[in-house]
Amino acid sequence: MLEESAAGGVKVEALQDGGSAAETGLLKRGDRILTILEDDVSSSDFDAVMSMLVEAPEEVTLTVERNVIVKKPKVVLPDPILTVKGGPSGDVARGSSLRLTLLDADVELYKGMKKLTNCGGAGQCNLCMVEVLEGMENLSPPTAVEQTRLKKKPEGYRMACQTLINGDVTVEVPA
Structure with missing residues (x-):
């Protein structure tokens, strides 16, 4: 499931169970689609992105932007x-x-x-x-x-x- 992103373009809102994106694990919820088959879609609306995906061949190359949160391990210092x-x-x-x-x-x-x-x-x-x-x-x-x-x-x-x-x-x- 895709939806328009506040930053422009389209982001992945959810993955369909059993779909190729969910099966491969290559797409994640929150990914923002930047290119489809090397065509820039970073500022395209939902309808334009969906149209390109529907018309694309069976195997599609996507470029996505993914925000990753890295949790630092909590350092516990011994008491002085x-x-x-x-x-x-x-x-x-x-x-x-x-x-x-x-x-x-x-x-x-x-x-x-x-x-x-x-x-x-x-x-x-x-x-x-x-x-x-x-x-x-x-x-x-x-x-x-x-x-x-x-x-x-x-x-x-x-x-x-x-x-x-x-x-x-x-x-x-x-x-």
Whole structure:
């Protein structure tokens, strides 16, 4: 079964069971007919295309346009592993907050008076600073807040509240 295509010309809407097109598998539903016996029919209407097919010899050479959808395999990445020097190590959810992950793992991020004076993850106090020993490339890029707050710190330090974990990383909480 053919029908006129919105793009011009005629497309295959369905194949007749037992017909040669269905039997050979050469035509597919959705194919747009471009030529019949090398004659351009890409902009012809339904009646003109049908007339050419009816008048054609038993074996017909068609050129068709076929849109193909290729599905990419879904890549499932393993959960990142967070390792704390002198502390726990384990899988974490990709994109999770470094600060919340450390606190959930009972890592003492805030020691002494820092427990009372920290900003609760708002990026205001700089008390959740950690040193990244490995995997800096697996963390979110530094935020503008971090760049300002850590200006005088050596390279390799991050504010845990401003950092997302995207891959394996090893950190140390300064004493």
